[in-house]
Structures are given as structure tokens and as C-alpha cells.
Amino acid sequence: MKKTIIITGGAGFIGSHVVREFSIKYTDYQIINLDALTYAGNLENLKDIENKPNYHFEKADITDENKINEIFQKYQPDGVIHLAAESHVDRSISSPLDFVKTNVLGTANLLNAAKSLWNGNFEGKRFHHVSTDEVFGSLGATGFFTEETKYDPHSPYSASKAASDHFVRAYGDTFGLPFVITNCSNNYGPNHFPEKLIPLMIYNILNHNALPVYGDGNYTRDWLFVIDHAKAIDLVFHEGENGKNYNVGGFNEWKNIDLVKLLCRLMDKKLGGSEGDSEKLITFVKDRPGHDLRYAIDATKINKELGWKPSVTFEEGLAKTIDWYLENQEWLKNVTSGEYQKYYEKQYN
Ligand code: NAD
Ligand code: TYD
Numbered sequence: 001m002k003k004t005i006i007i008t009g010g011a012g013f014i015g016s017h018v019v020r021e022f023s024i025k026y027t028d029y030q031i032i033n034l035d036a037l038t039y040a041g042n043l044e045n046l047k048d049i050e051n052k053p054n055y056h057f058e059k060a061d062i063t064d065e066n067k068i069n070e071i072f073q074k075y076q077p078d079g080v081i082h083l084a085a086e087s088h089v090d091r092s093i094s095s096p097l098d099f100v101k102t103n104v105l106g107t108a109n110l111l112n113a114a115k116s117l118w119n120g121n122f123e124g125k126r127f128h129h130v131s132t133d134e135v136f137g138s139l140g141a142t143g144f145f146t147e148e149t150k151y152d153p154h155s156p157y158s159a160s161k162a163a164s165d166h167f168v169r170a171y172g173d174t175f176g177l178p179f180v181i182t183n184c185s186n187n188y189g190p191n192h193f194p195e196k197l198i199p200l201m202i203y204n205i206l207n208h209n210a211l212p213v214y215g216d217g218n219y220t221r222d223w224l225f226v227i228d229h230a231k232a233i234d235l236v237f238h239e240g241e242n243g244k245n246y247n248v249g250g251f252n253e254w255k256n257i258d259l260v261k262l263l264c265r266l267m268d269k270k271l272g273g274s275e276g277d278s279e280k281l282i283t284f285v286k287d288r289p290g291h292d293l294r295y296a297i298d299a300t301k302i303n304k305e306l307g308w309k310p311s312v313t314f315e316e317g318l319a320k321t322i323d324w325y326l327e328n329q330e331w332l333k334n335v336t337s338g339e340y341q342k343y344y345e346k347q348y349n
Pocket of ligand 2: 088089090186195196197198201212213214219220221256288
């Protein structure tokens with residue numbers, strides 16, 4: 001069946017992989033990438049698919065009520081896959097209100113636009129909210145986050161994502177808006193902005209800069225290759241049960257310090273240096289305030305109900321990621337110098 005889908009945040013890290021997955025797989029769908037192109041949004045991420053006839057780009061801020069309503073009226077979407085967000089915990093500590101504005105107000109604004117457009121005719125309609133496992137707070141040494149785990153966010157980022165999840169459920173309960181929510185663990189892969197742990201370490205190793213590890217480095221994250229997240233979103237968007245949430249994770253826990261050392265070894269091999277060269281760059285720095293100790297997803301539900309599981313091992317995913325960064329050093333140079341806005345101006349102005 002033909003569909004028109006608005007994907008918000010499609011120029012970002014995960015969103016660009018979702019846009020690619022959908023525009024290639026569903027050639028009879030119209031895919032509208034709605035993105036404000038903040039520092040994290042980069043149309044260069046999509047240059048391989050930007051000329052496809054089923055792909056359209058709209059530069060818009062999700063907090064802009066008039067513009068969002070205008071875009072919804074123009075395209076009359078059947079579905080919304082909502083990824084646009086302020087996504088970095090450290091930035092949420094220095095600028096919490098930016099996160100409230102984009103993640104809470106922006107989500108409510110999109111929900112309102114969908115509600116107005118669909119106006120009670122919900123047949124074939126769906127709002128898919130892409131959220132994070134960070135809404136569940138922090139685990140101790142054992143246990144997993146399930147779909148029933150109580151929300152307990154600690155950072156302004158996770159609190160704003162938790163609030164946005166609640167707004168999505170509230171629109172479902174109050175207005176009957178059809179929705180699904182996915183709560184995913186830490187992603188890694190190509191096009192990841194080098195402020196997050198894995199791409200930051202790759203970038204710093206390449207440039208022989210210090211590798212800043214927060215605190216004692218014993219914090220644990222559950223890492224998933226970004227294309228496996230995009231495939232999970234595809235499955236849940238099409239086959240997930242209305243009004244439900246699905247946890248998505250890699251069954252792949254790493255302490256930060258072990259992961260950084262692994263990256264050092266892999267990069268030394270790739271760059272032809274001696275083993276131990278990059279590890280010398282590891283520097284323990286002041287801890288992040290409110291730092292969550294451990295995240296780990298129990299992804300049994302999405303596996304049992306929808307048959308999803310990660311398609312690549314961590315070794316394969318990391319190798320693909322490192323190769324991508326080595327082959328795309330121009331991309332890295334552009335995003336780190338702020339030059340990537342020029343690409344947009346050249347393409348669209
Ligand atoms: P990202 O920061 O790489 O990209 C965010 C995108 O949203 C950018 O293209 C940016 O331009 C756009 N955006 C930001 N503010 C906007 C606004 N006001 N209006 C319109 N567009 C705006 O983020 P990401 O890592 O790709 O994360 C995407 C989504 O997935 C987020 O909702 C995030 O909470 C969620 N998530 C991320 C991870 C992860 O590991 N990165 C894990 C689980 C869930
Ligand atoms: P990050 O990639 O920011 O993701 P999140 O905070 O959403 O999990 O950080 C992953 C882990 O790595 C987290 O425990 C914080 C830590 N970290 C460092 O030790 N050094 C760094 O420079 C960064 C960016 C993160």
C-alpha cells in the first residue's frame with residue numbers, strides 16, 4: 001500500500017539511516033525528511049539518496065507550530081516517525097532548556113499537528129516515537145530494562161525524552177491517536193556525530209589527541225549497530241501493536257574503558273601503528289554529573305513478537321564503523337569545522 005511518511009530528524013545520525021532504509025525499501029512510499037539542520041543535522045549524510053523521486057526534504061523546526069501544520073497539510077502524511085531531538089547528555093547539562101523546548105514542546109507540537117490532520121480518522125495512521133532506554137534511569141551491576149520498567153530519568157536529556165514519551169501516550173489515551181514507541185540502547189555506526197563516545201574516540205585517535213574517559217571508566221552501555229536500529233523501527237512501525245512500546249538493544253554490554261581500549265587496538269592495527277600507541281592517549285577526566293552507571297536492554301519482546309534481532313556482531317559493526325570514518329575523513333573535517341551547512345545552501349538555495 002502506498003504511504004506518505006514524515007520522518008523528523010532525518011538528517012541526523014539515526015534518522016539518516018532510517019530515511020535511507022525506507023526510501024530504498026519502499027519505493028511506492030513518499031518519504032519526507034523534516035529537519036531543522038541544527039549542528040547535528042547534515043544533508044551530506046543522505047547524498048546517495050537525495051535524488052530519489054520518493055525523497056523530499058523540508059527544513060523546519062518541530063517547535064514551529066505554523067510551519068509544522070503547513071507541512072502536515074501539504075503532504076497529508078499517513079505516518080510520522082519522530083526522531084528529531086536534542087540528543088547529547090552533556091549538552092543537556094549545559095543547556096537544559098534547549099532539550100525541554102525541542103524534545104518536549106517539539107514532540108507535543110507534532111502530536112497536535114497529527115491529531116488535527118487526522119481529525120479522528122485514524123484508519124491506517126500511526127505516530128512512531130523514537131525514544132531511548134535512558135528514560136528508565138540507571139541499573140546496578142545486574143538486571144535489565146524491560147518494557148515494564150518504571151521511568152526514572154536522571155539527566156535533563158533523559159527527563160525530556162521521558163516527558164515526550166508521556167505526551168505520546170497521553171495523546172493515545174485522550175484522543176485515540178494511534179502510536180508506537182521504541183526505547184533503544186546506545187547506537188553506533190557511520191555518520192555518528194563526533195561528540196558521542198565511539199566517534200569521538202575514533203576522531204581523537206586519528207588526530208593523536210587525548211582520549212577523555214569520564215570518572216573511572218567503569219560505566220556500562222549496551223551498543224547496537226545503527227542499521228539494526230533502523231530495521232527495528234521499520235518492523236515496529238509496520239507490525240508493532242498499537243499503543244505499545246518495544247525495547248530495542250544489542251545484547252552487547254561494554255564498560256567504557258574496555259570499549260575505548262578495544263577501539264585503540266583496532267585503530268592501531270588499521271593505521272599500521274604499534275600496539276599500545278593509542279592507549280597512551282587515554283586520559284581519565286572529571287566525571288559527568290548524574291552519570292548513569294549501567295544501561296542494558298532486555299529485547300525479548302521485539303524478538304519474540306516481531307522476530308527482530310541484531311544482524312551484525314559488534315566486531316563486524318565496529319569494523320564497518322571504523323572503515324567508514326577512515327574513508328570519510330572529509331565528512332569528519334566538515335562536521336568538526338561547522339562547514340556542512342554550506343552543503344545545504346549549495347543544494348537548496
Ligand atoms: P542526532 O543528534 O544525531 O540528530 C538529531 C536530528 O534532529 C538532527 O538532524 C537535527 O538537525 C534534528 N533536530 C534537532 N532539533 C530539531 C528541531 N527543533 N526541529 C527539527 N529538527 C531538529 O540524534 P540521533 O543520535 O540520530 O538520535 C535520533 C533520535 O533517536 C533521538 O530522538 C534520540 O533521543 C533517539 N535515540 C538515540 C540513541 C543514540 O544512541 N544516538 C539511542 C536511542 C534513542
Ligand atoms: P555518550 O556517547 O555521550 O552516550 P550516553 O551518555 O547517551 O550513553 O556516552 C557514552 C558513555 O561514554 C557514557 O557513560 C559517558 C562516556 N563518555 C566518556 O567517558 N567520555 C566522553 O568523552 C564521552 C563523550 C562519553
